[in-house]
Amino acid sequence: MKLSKRMTEMPYSAIRKLTPYAVAAKEKGKKIYHLNIGAPDVRTPDEFYRAIREYNVSTLTYAPSQGIPELLEVTSKYYKGKNMDFEPEDLVVTAGGSESLLFCLLALCDPGDEVLTCEPFYTNYVSYFYETGVTFNTFPTKVEENFKLPSKEDIEKAITEKTKVILLSNPGNPTGAVYTKEELERIGEIAKEHDLFIISDEVYREFIFDGAKFVSFASIPGLEDRVVIIDSISKRFSACGARIGCVATKNKDLTSIFIKLATGRLAAPTLEQVGAVALYQMDDSYFKEVNEEYQKRRDCIYEELMKIDGVYASKSAGAFYTMASLPVDSADDFARWMLEEFDVDGETVMMAPAAGFYQHEEKGKNQVRLAFVLNCEDLKRAMFILGEGLKAYQK
Amino acid sequence: MKLSKRMTEMPYSAIRKLTPYAVAAKEKGKKIYHLNIGAPDVRTPDEFYRAIREYNVSTLTYAPSQGIPELLEVTSKYYKGKNMDFEPEDLVVTAGGSESLLFCLLALCDPGDEVLTCEPFYTNYVSYFYETGVTFNTFPTKVEENFKLPSKEDIEKAITEKTKVILLSNPGNPTGAVYTKEELERIGEIAKEHDLFIISDEVYREFIFDGAKFVSFASIPGLEDRVVIIDSISKRFSACGARIGCVATKNKDLTSIFIKLATGRLAAPTLEQVGAVALYQMDDSYFKEVNEEYQKRRDCIYEELMKIDGVYASKSAGAFYTMASLPVDSADDFARWMLEEFDVDGETVMMAPAAGFYQHEEKGKNQVRLAFVLNCEDLKRAMFILGEGLKAYQK
Numbered sequence: 001m002k003l004s005k006r007m008t009e010m011p012y013s014a015i016r017k018l019t020p021y022a023v024a025a026k027e028k029g030k031k032i033y034h035l036n037i038g039a040p041d042v043r044t045p046d047e048f049y050r051a052i053r054e055y056n057v058s059t060l061t062y063a064p065s066q067g068i069p070e071l072l073e074v075t076s077k078y079y080k081g082k083n084m085d086f087e088p089e090d091l092v093v094t095a096g097g098s099e100s101l102l103f104c105l106l107a108l109c110d111p112g113d114e115v116l117t118c119e120p121f122y123t124n125y126v127s128y129f130y131e132t133g134v135t136f137n138t139f140p141t142k143v144e145e146n147f148k149l150p151s152k153e154d155i156e157k158a159i160t161e162k163t164k165v166i167l168l169s170n171p172g173n174p175t176g177a178v179y180t181k182e183e184l185e186r187i188g189e190i191a192k193e194h195d196l197f198i199i200s201d202e203v204y205r206e207f208i209f210d211g212a213k214f215v216s217f218a219s220i221p222g223l224e225d226r227v228v229i230i231d232s233i234s235k236r237f238s239a240c241g242a243r244i245g246c247v248a249t250k251n252k253d254l255t256s257i258f259i260k261l262a263t264g265r266l267a268a269p270t271l272e273q274v275g276a277v278a279l280y281q282m283d284d285s286y287f288k289e290v291n292e293e294y295q296k297r298r299d300c301i302y303e304e305l306m307k308i309d310g311v312y313a314s315k316s317a318g319a320f321y322t323m324a325s326l327p328v329d330s331a332d333d334f335a336r337w338m339l340e341e342f343d344v345d346g347e348t349v350m351m352a353p354a355a356g357f358y359q360h361e362e363k364g365k366n367q368v369r370l371a372f373v374l375n376c377e378d379l380k381r382a383m384f385i386l387g388e389g390l391k392a393y394q395k
Numbered sequence: 396m397k398l399s400k401r402m403t404e405m406p407y408s409a410i411r412k413l414t415p416y417a418v419a420a421k422e423k424g425k426k427i428y429h430l431n432i433g434a435p436d437v438r439t440p441d442e443f444y445r446a447i448r449e450y451n452v453s454t455l456t457y458a459p460s461q462g463i464p465e466l467l468e469v470t471s472k473y474y475k476g477k478n479m480d481f482e483p484e485d486l487v488v489t490a491g492g493s494e495s496l497l498f499c500l501l502a503l504c505d506p507g508d509e510v511l512t513c514e515p516f517y518t519n520y521v522s523y524f525y526e527t528g529v530t531f532n533t534f535p536t537k538v539e540e541n542f543k544l545p546s547k548e549d550i551e552k553a554i555t556e557k558t559k560v561i562l563l564s565n566p567g568n569p570t571g572a573v574y575t576k577e578e579l580e581r582i583g584e585i586a587k588e589h590d591l592f593i594i595s596d597e598v599y600r601e602f603i604f605d606g607a608k609f610v611s612f613a614s615i616p617g618l619e620d621r622v623v624i625i626d627s628i629s630k631r632f633s634a635c636g637a638r639i640g641c642v643a644t645k646n647k648d649l650t651s652i653f654i655k656l657a658t659g660r661l662a663a664p665t666l667e668q669v670g671a672v673a674l675y676q677m678d679d680s681y682f683k684e685v686n687e688e689y690q691k692r693r694d695c696i697y698e699e700l701m702k703i704d705g706v707y708a709s710k711s712a713g714a715f716y717t718m719a720s721l722p723v724d725s726a727d728d729f730a731r732w733m734l735e736e737f738d739v740d741g742e743t744v745m746m747a748p749a750a751g752f753y754q755h756e757e758k759g760k761n762q763v764r765l766a767f768v769l770n771c772e773d774l775k776r777a778m779f780i781l782g783e784g785l786k787a788y789q790k
Binding site: 006010041048107253 | 637
């Protein structure tokens, strides 16, 4: 009576695999600064809760499989404001960015087909590669270069005859990289020459620092039929628990497959869609305020990290992660030690060891991903604890 | 630039494939009685909405991947009251019964493995067979026998060397069958002899008529390691739009794979879990009342159907579906015609053609699945319209 090979072999999420140690630490009364997971402390706008409170139906029925029309409408409007030309009928509402990726991989790849992505990549992608039976390959990007994309030739070296899709997150998780128009066009050219689809995970679209401008794959002419956008309200509106995302594409055949998939699982949650409508109806000042807050946090964590002996961190241009290399042999061992053995006045820090974000795990062996999702004061305290921890660990 | 073979070949849901015709009919001002989909008109208990309204958090964070502890706790208590011995740690909360099935198939089967189920089966299972790359085979059950399970020998005829799992819904969707303890033991014996898992979809557990007693696969001794229960609050509490379900098993290795899968998609929706906690805390009088209402509806639809010339219907023992064979060549054509061409004073009926519920589609060609999810008055009116429609169609 054996369980499946595919799931037995699937690795645990690198972001959450230390959770049992965190639980044990909390049971001992330790306070933990959670920098391991992109769960912001920013307030979910009241508009969300209010819309749900005021939604007055006697029976909570299935929403339409494609999503409630009001949500398709406001999401389309939001995209048009971002120079992304999606009509309501180009969208399918999903149970978060996670289901969006599942739908994309199922719709674009058969088992054995290959996905090309950059290294490091968002580690949870791997779960979906296993679930859908696709393989993956990577081209390298480097912390010293702030994770910019390599040359066309270097990317093409990683393409095989099985490659079907290029998958990128932009702004990058875990890299914090924000790709320039020129970088997107480079990918677009490769996609056209090798007849590939592009899945662009843009859930951090609003988190762009230093006055840079975000360019979406959906606004690059000539790629309309090849591009699918993965999106989610989780980070944008600090509503991770809502589990509302979407897929967006101008490729009609693809949309019709997405609808078929959406119909198979009946619907995304109704109330959360109602709340999401209200979020998209807020005016842009919300984004401005949140963006400023995250830029402050980015500055704060970067400065504090660079003060610690032997630590090198990337200065994130977007999203809310920074990758840091630490003066340890194994960031995995160190991160566990921080939870199990170390504290400063009863407080410690939880980080995501970065090996799981690499295809070649040894490349990320001494790195961690830090999510700057806490306010500056907490971040400073967390970085102080990290610094003290490193000193103690090295002895 | 081709989309995947697996998704291109996946059929549309038999329950919703007529939706475009229903939309067009509504646009013309027709009123439609929806008997095609198991979306009850019964009120979702106020407890659900109240708990969500009163849940006061500033940031809507991810729930724990396994589910919020309170929900695991009350669900475990609910099971124990049903003679199903599940502890909180035996459960993983899912985004509805749909995700439960996805998790089960991924965890138990590799691509090419086979699932054995009865015919007719719940048609949406097929979407998940395609998504997970498993094949399926069936043994027949018959409307004239109220869909009881065939003999051990007849079931074993459908087992192949690829068979890994027996999947049954109990009470049955679309059959309305409720299996006896003896029938469950028969399946259990087969599972042990052929070393198979049993996935038991029990989302209609509370809908049992004529004073019968429901027996769960989880209460049959000796099967603990082989049985997984698929569950959902959708039908139980008339909360389809919440998308909250769970998987339950005593097999620890399997639970640990479920947790890995749950972690990959991060979490099920938070607010809906909070609402679900309140639902499970209600006392049993709720179920009694709802059960009486559905029994009345079952009686009502059965009586009305049997009055129509040439119609034969099963008398459902549970769930809220009845299968009816109609005096037409193609129930598919007829159901579409009812939406496109027919009405009585501007009203018509939508049904799920049953061919998609069969592996051998011709067996269900003249059958429809009717969900008795409307009150008796509406059901009577709908059956009147169906009768008139049949008369007009036969001319």
